Amino acid sequence: MKAKPSRPGTIPRRLTSATRLLTRPGPALLASLLAASSLANAAVIEAVRTSSDAQRTRIVLDTDSAANYAVFTLSNPERVVIDIDNSNANTLAAQNFSGGHNGPLTALRHAKRGAGDLRVVFDLSRKVTAQSMQLGPDGGYGNRIVVDLVELGAGAGAESPDKAPVVASKPPARPAAIAAGDEMLTAPTPAPSTITPTPVPVQQAPAPAVARTTPSAALPQPAPSSAPASGGSGIRNMFSRFDRAMATFDPIGKHVRQPIERAVPRLQFRGFLRQWSDVLLERNGPIGTVNQDFRFLQLQNLFELETSYHVADGIDIKGIAHGLYDGTYDWQDSRGLYADSLDRTAEVYNTSERVLRELYVSYRKPGFDLKVGKQQVAWGKMDGQFIDIVNGMDRRESVQLESEDYEFRRLPTWMANSTFYFGDTTVQTLYVFDFEHDRNPLPGSPWASPLAPTSTTNIVLPTDRPEAGNFSDHEYGIRVDRAAGALTYGFIYMYAWDKNPVERVLGTSVQNGNTVLQVRAEHKRLHHAGATMDYGMTFQNVPVVGSLPTVFRVEALYTNGVRFADFEKRAEALAGSSTDGMSTHDTVRAAIAIEFGLPHRTTLIFQPSWYQTLNHKEGLGAGFGGGFGDEWSFIPVVFFSRPFAFTRDRLNMDLTLFPLIGGSDSGWGGLKTKLRMTYKFSQFVKGHLIYTGYDTGSSTDLYGQYNQWDNVGWELSYEF
């Protein structure tokens, strides 16, 4: 908004310190020159036009230049007054309006005020409110002063221009001293300063290319509005104010990130704050080996900081740190929750291993990448984990660990990761010299399986894990990807450790007269070979939806040498046979995903997923990649997602169904249902409301065991 220029005509009435200078004898010449200059630019009223509809009447004064003016209404009788500084109305004639489309207008009068100002008065038949604006030349029209007379009760929108003080003119508070005939044209006495309405500043002078205003404003609008510009509803108004406040809410970005990045141009700095809470719908007490005397499954607060420093061309250092606190163990009174006493990281990340999540140096050349350090590598294209086998996972949420959580639940490990680029083909090699095993729900944690025994009579020796210092314990992997038109495909091989140890029977002992097993959990070597592929196409002329963009994804992993706990053999061991209590089988897990792009920004994915233990036999425990407690398991996942246009897509709903079927013994294994509503509060803040239910299936099934873990969760995240 440009400062309103001083006008000589206003000086006597506004004795500001600045204008007083102009009244002194010394600057009098300057003042008179200014006055002359201004008068030379007097705004001449060239025409008056009016139009009217049921709710408002528009008066348009066509002027030959921009003007300083003020608009206000007076009562007894009702009038609207337009004071125009430094103007004349040579072409303006008094006139009477009679009915028709003139709304409340009954007559037009005008007279000079003071030295060169003009007052135009419209007599009205009834009380109205007045709004005004000034428009610049446009579309064949010149400068215009537009006054809208809005019928009382025509809606709050009639008041809306008071939200727009740039050009809107509000009638001044009218002191009681003002007589009814203050604007009487026959006696153009300068109005006392006390009743001079605040002049409306001249709208910013329109530049040729911008800031022009539409001539349509001077014409009857096609859709006369009774609706308020500002919504009219208090709730909408409140939400709107909230939205506008949230739009600029980025305190860490503004006050931390930006200053740091300005100070250290080579440094990139970002992160997020996230709060997750899940609460059980019911507290169910003892269930299997779990005492479900708690409500909150998680009250997690995660803070991530990611920094990246550009050392030199092609060389960067990246670090990611996490701080996590889960209030589940502190903020509710529960005897069933005690995992924090077994492993403190269940409650808070208090070890450097957990806090320093990733730290690696990368070296890049056009055809080559090398990353050395602690990092995570995600292989594959599918939702879920099929060839995503490189890193261990923190599976503290058990069956409620979702694909979008993998980024924060993978356990980065130290490795050298190199990739070679040969046109459409890439070759990645991994040399993993550290090992991270999976972290499964601990006894006494919210997601501890009710099927898991909390104690054993066996003699359990410390777990034997691969060691970083032992060259023979290191892991190796290779991945090859290739693109060929609409088809991309890839293959992986990894010589790795099973992320979960299996108990090996070392022998038996007699304790208190009973024979017990002596066991040690051990990780075993696995050979993984996998493939991934995707293909895109668009079906045409599909009924209802017309075109149907579709992508097919396929992923499969064959694993050789998976050890399973074999309960038949363990029984034989107890009976005195010489056996390690394990069986070795190969497994296959695979999925096909078909993703459809439906109308209204709707996505539908159907992803049948298969898990098979080859040469299966009865009495096997869990093993990598195989069926869940059975020979095979089948989960035909259905995912549906769409935003709601009435929220301008800020609200999104997605529904995922995970039905489980097992064979050859178990049959129906239960249904997991996840319904999530996501709402974007701003560019930086997002919230989720999630219902997750576990239904049907027996208490020994993967989902069935959690039948009484139905929960509602909310998540709030701020990214900066």
Add this chain to the structure above:
Amino acid sequence: MNSESGKGLGRTLIYGCLPGLLLVTCSAFAADSWRTVANFTAEERALYDPATSTPRDTTIPYIPAEPYPFEAPYTAEEMGFRQAEFVHISRWDYLMVDAFGVVTSSGYINQGASVGYIDNPGQTGLMGYITGTKPGEVYGKWAMYDVFPPESENTQQLWFPARTDIENRSKMDFFVYSPSLRRVRRQPEPRRDQRFPDNSQTFDDVLGRDPWELAWEVIGSDTLYETMRFPSTRQTIVLNIDGQGFVEKPTSSIKMMGDDCPYYRADGGLDAWVLKATTKPEWLPDYNEKYYVLWLEKNTFFPLRIEKYGKDGRLMMVEERLGDKSNPALGDFGYASFSSMYWNVDHDLIGYSFHDGHTLREWTDEEVEMIFSAEFMRREWLIEPIKSQVLIRDPAEWFLRPHLYPERFPGHRNMTLSPEIDARYRAQEAAGRVVFESGGDH
């Protein structure tokens, strides 16, 4: 017009009568800014060929036989082809940062910024698209690297747009890299007439509609004095200009087609043809949009304003552009839409897309091989960062809803707004800045 005799007559009219016509034209424009075809000036009649059926190309039957870029007088179809030169992503090789966003009527804003690397191999321009690529083949490679908002940082997209015809309708092969998933995925191509989530732009607003998918009609001429409007609350803008770096410019100094355009009238306006383009059902079955009204700058045919109407005839969207001669070597074909605004009238969404830091670039074979491949995205390597400061900090600084011009071409245009939107529009016009449901005050 395609016959030689027709061309000859046209040229005679143009060159023989031009001085007199100019006088007539000037006086006519002074009187009014828009005219229907029936009221065309003599100059306009000389430049416009009303023929609706012209000879076809022998190899590509859906394009005119007359060699592109055609000669005056122009048929409506020829103008339609010429405007197709100026799609949202220019038809040459360059890099830029695309700052984009939308504001809702409540004041919620959603913005993004992506560094874009554009490779359009082969012949540049519309003819490169039409004749340089066979239907079904990929004609470009566009890599977009998100740098804002924080949630999207390092997200990348790779677009392989394809030349289409009635048999080959798939517009694009499309990959996304999500850093939160750490995965590169092929995605279903977006539906053409569907706006992007949380945005007012549709896929076809970005990719452009082929001129042969529309039936063209000239409905008049007009003069525009402004297109994309800055609010009074945004007096300056910092642009990243190739070779100059960040330059702060008064928003009032930004012209509709840049400073170098020679076609401004003395009063600053740009004369435009006004065309109506109706979707052909056989080419665009089940398409959500029925017709468009376009204001094309008279000399270059650069679209200054595009209105979109639905099947029920309602106004769906208004797009306005600021152009710039970003590729001077191409002359009148070198204009780029360096900034566009998209007002989705259905939802009162005001969107924009600002192509800042436009830099012409010849990609080496090595770069093409490296950058424009899906697996490259996994490297999270922003090889050539370009910065921009055009993102809008506050909803109060948002671009204004565009003009309505309800009195112009009333037989073809329906400017009816819902009462609420109309009220906000009026309040905006009074305020000089966007007015939200909670008003326009700070």
